Structures are given as structure tokens and as C-alpha cells.
Amino acid sequence: MISDPQMMTLALAIVFPLSMLIYSNSRITEAKETLRAEIAVLRSDLLKEMVQLEGRLESRFNSMDRKLDEILRIVGDHDTRITRLEQHPH
Numbered sequence: 001m002i003s004d005p006q007m008m009t010l011a012l013a014i015v016f017p018l019s020m021l022i023y024s025n026s027r028i029t030e031a032k033e034t035l036r037a038e039i040a041v042l043r044s045d046l047l048k049e050m051v052q053l054e055g056r057l058e059s060r061f062n063s064m065d066r067k068l069d070e071i072l073r074i075v076g077d078h079d080t081r082i083t084r085l086e087q088h089p090h
Contacts, residue, residue, distance in 0.1 A: 002010070
């Protein structure tokens, strides 16, 4: 037969670890929620940075396109002049 002190000891041996497990799980859940919130903030910041970078890249490519168009215009003009000179020697 189990005495009252033995029953109390057995109950504590079961209840205490279970309560610690429940507490630990709630702390883990809190940590996961905190991490998820931080990740969401970082993701949002990263997306903003990516949009800004895309804008800067587009601006640079547009600038390069304009410069290339100008170079092509100049080369075309020189080609026209050279062709005229070759066709009309003095």
C-alpha cells in the first residue's frame, strides 16, 4: 500500500516535469512568434531595398541606352561622311 507522503512524492514527480514542459513549450511558442515577427520586418525591409535597387538599375540602364544611342548616331554620321568622301574624291 502507498502512503500519503509517497503519493505526494509520486504526484510531484509527475506534475512538476509536466508543468515545466508546458511552460517550456509556451516559451518556445513565444520565441517562434518573436522570430516570425522579426523575419517579417526584415523581409519587408529587404523587399523595399530590392525595389529601390531595381529603380536605380533601371535608371542606369536607361542612361546607358541614351549614351549608346548617341554613340550610334555619331558613328552613323561619321559613316555617312566617310561614304560621301569616298564617292566624291577631289
